[in-house]
Amino acid sequence: MSIFNGLAAVEEEILKCMKCGNCQAVCPLYKESRQEPAVARGKIRLAAAVLDGRLKPAETLARRFDLCLTCLACVATCPSGVKVDRIILAARTAMVREKGLPFIKKTAFTGLSRPHLFDLGIKTAARLQGVFFKRLEQEKMQPRFPLGLELRRIVPPLASVPFRDRVAETHKVERPVATVAFFTGCMTNYLYPEIGQATLRVLKAHGVNVIIPRMQHCCGAPLLYNGAADMTREMAKSHVDLFGSIRADAIITVCGTCGEAFKHLYPELLDTTPGYGKKAREVADRIMDITRFLYRLPFNPELFRAPELSVTYHQPCHLGRGLGVVQEPLFIIRSIAGVTYQPLKEPDRCCGNAGSFSLAHYDLSYRVLAHKLRDIKSSGAQMVITGCPACRMHLNDGLTQEQMPQKAVHTIEFLAGILAER
């Protein structure tokens, strides 16, 4: 049974929790609030109470399940191996099924689930954004009005032309060593087209053909993580159809959460959808983060200039603990001559963004970020590299607000920036 079909699917996980509380040692939210409902053990007890009928689904209960970054730190530390994320997703889905989505989320997710409407909406917004945001510098804007965003928050502007509208669908190189399909993700498409461009450039430099399917859209992860599984099924099916039909050695992602959607959530969501179970698993098998793909290619450090730079690396939760991509980015960064890698004290601690979590709980999200900023400062590095556009945004928001000299970039942007001219 799929976790998106009810809490009964995670009964075994709930039973496995021996209530030891070890999750308290690693939960970033618990460390801020020091209240039991914030930590995995508390939420698992709540899920147990729903499952045996002691608690009824309610909006107040849904809010407790919302208070989780899904950073997987508890999963990694749990002595009993409880997959807490599965319990959280099952609980959120069950809450939404019983109580519906809050109005704002419903509107947003309806938009995301209709690719053409969403694309049009974003492009319109890109033209109008000057009305609502003031531009600080090239890459940074601040809201003029509280548009559901904190006024102090620094966000990147929407791209005037989205990435996928800027580039051809197929990019061929001479004597290709491999062919990949590139799933860009929304943040790369609409906010950081430079991440997309960088991916293209580095892949081509490595002799890789790249296909960027036009018909791709939002991976649906924001919906799935917010319990809106029923709205996501068609999105997942269309991606499984689209990428399942492309002949490519790998499907590349540049965002751990998009990767998680394809790798773990689609197979779960489509498990019993006729004609899709096997297909979703086949697509999942080919999903690969850009750094893992480059590492296995293998990565060629000689394509790059030696920049004499000290850098540090923030490990995105879904990329590291989710997809297991931990060593590859570090190997790549350290293999470049001239680059000094100065590790963070806790490189795998969540930055606090967690996608829509930072919209709903910006203060808490920023308090979690503050730990990361302190670590960046004490690392002494000149630049922060990370493997996720959402972490990148959150880190830059904090670095700007704290007037720190570092800038956060995506691993692939960092690489594209030091590609030797050829």
Place this chain on the structure above:
Amino acid sequence: MSIAQAIEALRRELGDENVITAVEDLFCYSYDATADLPEQRPDVVVTPENVDQVVKVVKIARQFRLPIYPRGSGTNLSGGTVPVNGGIVLSTLKMNRILEIDPSNLTATVQPGVIIQDLNNAAVQYGLIYPPDPGTVATATMGGSVAECSGGLRGLKYGVTRHYVMGLEVVLASGEVVRYGGKTVKNVTGYDLVRLFTGSEGTLGIITEIIVRLIPAPQARETMLAGFNDLAGAGNAVAGIIGAKVIPATLEIMDRVTVETVENYARVGLPTDAAAVLLIEVDGIPEVVKSEAEAVRRVVVQNGGWIKTAENDEEREKLWSARRAALPALARRKPTTILEDATVPRSKITDMLLALEDIGRRYNLVIGTFGHAGDGNLHPTILADARDEEEMKRVRGAVEEIFRTALNLGGTLSGEHGIGIAKKKFLPWEAGNAGMQVLKKIKQALDPDNLLNPGKIVDLEEDRA
């Protein structure tokens, strides 16, 4: 006088931010880390920020006759923080400041909500350590640890929590604040109430400040892993090491079931045919460490065992990972994990291990035993499925027999987890009638209205009824 009025009074005195009443949140304070206990919601959770607020809570509790259940991280293993009669859960987690590290007196002064590991991290900057090292060192609070007198992996050489508590500030059931002990090593002024409150499980007073002793961090250490083909060999080696006048900082044992399970789960290179494995660490001055490690190796070989010594930090980490994997590995075999802590004199370790194997066979249960061989504190870990009522009956039978066996061997019901509610009904076996009366008189003297963590260790109600 209703609960609602009490909550209103609490809000007035502590502020809304320190009073939790939402039903979903109360559910999250209805349990601790103990297996096989019913959950019970409190009526309200308070999170006082200082001793004055604790006093206010006690006064309101007295006025409205509501029980108070002090709680740290709720990682205890005795049911000690479960609010069995409803009422007020008092969380100490907002009182989490390290007030002082005093390197000239070798003391630290902390609030009860400080996590043990955080104190260690602060002490290490002065080249000092706080030796008590319970398995929950990264999560448990100092307040909880003192209230439960927790032990851990270094008990043999360094002792347990009570050996490090020098002074306490306590809010009594009357609402008065008292301080006992202090920074002096010597103190025979009046009764030793620091010791009384240490391990009192929140039944005699609410600890609001703690002065603990720190010691210089050892300069060197050596870590070794030894394996034996029979339990007697391991038991004799433990005795032999002590006999050779070596007191290791760590002397841990894992039985056959644990070794097999750990190897299947973590593949750390343990021989699965070993009847028992010992993890031994000696620490101190480099020259002494060297000669002690040699003595340990000699004793192990004399008793028919093999031994590996870690050559560097990486290898040390590998040896430790086997021991650290014990509980996780066992816990993953079945959904329900019942972790006991019956303790025997060190010389009876072999007898106890053999008896545990026998109990496992007779009750048809998987019992993996690991623990602190050096101080006789074992953790028989019973693996079961809470949904299987028949199996759980056997579990409860086995637990009773484990306690009886420990007592028959001259041991005790609990080495480090405490009595709480989980072992309450067994306490008379060890304390006897007269002993129980003394415990009750102490409770009555300090908490005549039975407001503080009622229903734990001793029951006053049943006497009145």
